[in-house]
Amino acid sequence: MNIANTQNLLILGGVLFSIGMVGFLTRRSMILLFLSLETMLAGVSINLIAFSRLHLNYQGQILAIMVLTVAACEAAIALALVVSLYRRKATLDVEAWDELSETLVPKEPEDAIPSVHGSVSEPVHEFPKLVPAGLDPLAKPVPSSLEGALETTVHSKSSRSTEATTRA
Amino acid sequence: MWVVAQQQIDPGNLARVPGTSFPGHFSKVMLASVILGAVAYWLMQYGVVKNKVMNWVGMALFGVGIILAFAAVPSEDPTALIRFCFSVLAVSGAMGFVVAREPVHAALGFATAVLSSCGVLFMQEAYFVAAATMIVYAGATIIIFLFVLMFAQQTNLRAYDIKLTRPWLAAGIATALVITITWSVADEGEILPIKIDTTRVNSLAAQPLSDNGTPPMPTKDMSGKQVASFVPSKTAGLGRAMYTDYLMAIELAGTILLVATIGAIVLAQRPAEVKS
Numbered sequence: 001m002n003i004a005n006t007q008n009l010l011i012l013g014g015v016l017f018s019i020g021m022v023g024f025l026t027r028r029s030m031i032l033l034f035l036s037l038e039t040m041l042a043g044v045s046i047n048l049i050a051f052s053r054l055h056l057n058y059q060g061q062i063l064a065i066m067v068l069t070v071a072a073c074e075a076a077i078a079l080a081l082v083v084s085l086y087r088r089k090a091t092l093d094v095e096a097w098d099e100l101s102e103t104l105v106p107k108e109p110e111d112a113i114p115s116v117h118g119s120v121s122e123p124v125h126e127f128p129k130l131v132p133a134g135l136d137p138l139a140k141p142v143p144s145s146l147e148g149a150l151e152t153t154v155h156s157k158s159s160r161s162t163e164a165t166t167r168a
Numbered sequence: 169m170w171v172v173a174q175q176q177i178d179p180g181n182l183a184r185v186p187g188t189s190f191p192g193h194f195s196k197v198m199l200a201s202v203i204l205g206a207v208a209y210w211l212m213q214y215g216v217v218k219n220k221v222m223n224w225v226g227m228a229l230f231g232v233g234i235i236l237a238f239a240a241v242p243s244e245d246p247t248a249l250i251r252f253c254f255s256v257l258a259v260s261g262a263m264g265f266v267v268a269r270e271p272v273h274a275a276l277g278f279a280t281a282v283l284s285s286c287g288v289l290f291m292q293e294a295y296f297v298a299a300a301t302m303i304v305y306a307g308a309t310i311i312i313f314l315f316v317l318m319f320a321q322q323t324n325l326r327a328y329d330i331k332l333t334r335p336w337l338a339a340g341i342a343t344a345l346v347i348t349i350t351w352s353v354a355d356e357g358e359i360l361p362i363k364i365d366t367t368r369v370n371s372l373a374a375q376p377l378s379d380n381g382t383p384p385m386p387t388k389d390m391s392g393k394q395v396a397s398f399v400p401s402k403t404a405g406l407g408r409a410m411y412t413d414y415l416m417a418i419e420l421a422g423t424i425l426l427v428a429t430i431g432a433i434v435l436a437q438r439p440a441e442v443k444s
Contacts, residue, residue: 003190004241004245004248005245005248005251005292007190007241007353007354008241008248008251008252008255009288009292010349010353011241011349011350011353011354012255012258012259012285012288014345014346014349014350014353015205015259015262015346016258016259016262016281016285017345018342018343018345018346018349019259019262019263019265019266019342020262021338021341021342021345022209022266022335022338022339022341022342023262023265023266025333025334025337025338025341026213026266026332026333026334026335026338027266027332028328028329028331028332028333029271029326029328029329031271031312031315031316031319032271032274034312035265035274035275035278035312036265036266038278038282038305038308039262039265039278039281039282042281042282042285042301042305043285045285045289045297045301046285046288046289049289049292049294049297050292052292052294053292053293053294054359057409058405058406058409058410058413058414059414061294061296061297061406061409062406062409062410062414062417062418064294064297065296065297065300065410065418065421066417066421068297068300068301068304069421069424069425070424071304071305071308072304072308072425072428073424073425073427073428074428075304075308075311076428076429076431076432077428077431077432077435079311079315079432080431080432080433080435080436081435082315083435083436084435084436086319087438091326091328092319092326092328093326093327093328094328095328
């Protein structure tokens, strides 16, 4: 009796997991991505409970409680992340955060801008520019020989702060 | 302390839980059911935006797939029908969640799926886990509703809600996964016997298994007194197992919760103003 029960439950868990995976792969709204993850976790905990019933012990239920704990933590952290990401770009689209992915990987063909030769355009790399060695960017006066170099290389924010300190 | 405790474990002292073999076969009906479900998903996710007829055809295919699945799965005990109804509700809710474009409708589908799977858990006599799941997920779903109402205007849908990224590819991957899982579950095989560590103090696993198919239930408390309580014996046994055999795991779970709370507070803070 228990074997057929377990088999059905394992299939149910697999189906729920797969549907959650489909949601995770296709959806683009961050909140719904998070809900897809929760669906996958529900499938996993059905699996665990099924094995707990089969073996007649509590190991599976303890593991299901652990899964539940992780799901709750994930809910808290994911919602906090969604809030702080929404504050920056005012959208829930995950593709707005595309720049966090690897820059060396060419874009997907449907999004790439076709160039004249029909090839995928390479992204332009911008490397950070450093202050010339041995100089404190906040120190004044700057040696006259290096004044020009500093103006061109120092990041705009730090140059603004040097102006502020000189005014003070 | 730890080293001493681990040295005391004698392999001969471990109780064995015997394995059982899976009799079964992977029927072509099940294969057809899975593929029908995938086709129904593709039709519904397309039809919900573009074409109403395709949506209805997809729903009809989904229903046929469910009927085929009912014909395919073995159902021997009398409660199988109720369990099957819960399973159908769960899968339909999950399907609606994946297909629906309105975020609120998707959240409703998610709630249906999770609550129905809680019903399945109840039928497996995992009362505490089912109740806790219900509380956690119901709370999570209400919060999601709040977020959706806050962030997404209900009047018009956004482009990122309507356009899915490559649904046919995802459906193909998921179909392959479900077929593999179903195949390996329904194939004949044996579950290897497992060993349980029974050397802990007051270990629940050390109690002998009862014959009528129930997990060991404590009838005495830790000091040896007979207990009479209204707590179901399964839940009492789970609590006892939690605080004897799996104490470390439960403490770790508490730690994870604490760390996650701190992390959520830190993440949700407004970034401090830069003083110029």
